[in-house]
Amino acid sequence: MADKYAAVHLNTIGQIAEHGYALRMDCRSCGKGADVDLDSLIARLGAEFTLPELRRHAACPHCGGAVGFSMRLAAAGTKPDGHPMAIRLKPRR
Numbered sequence: 001m002a003d004k005y006a007a008v009h010l011n012t013i014g015q016i017a018e019h020g021y022a023l024r025m026d027c028r029s030c031g032k033g034a035d036v037d038l039d040s041l042i043a044r045l046g047a048e049f050t051l052p053e054l055r056r057h058a059a060c061p062h063c064g065g066a067v068g069f070s071m072r073l074a075a076a077g078t079k080p081d082g083h084p085m086a087i088r089l090k091p092r093r
């Protein structure tokens, strides 16, 4: 499992923020997408919350659909349009 992420050492949301990356979330159902508000996410879930875990539990705040994540260096480019999206987490089963 961990092999997939071995090339980049960005496995937790804390590390993503720490290394200056932005995390973008796009909904596959309704097409809405925006940068994730990493600071508030870290405040809620803790810096050690992992990306695979986030992928499993995140849902679109607008329609509840599955979302995809992409990362980019926050300092490298302009932010895409849209307000930071609050992630809705599905309850664990």
Ligand SMILES: [Zn+2]
Binding pocket: 027, 028, 029, 030, 031, 032, 060, 061, 062, 063, 064, 065
């Ligand atoms: Zn949606």
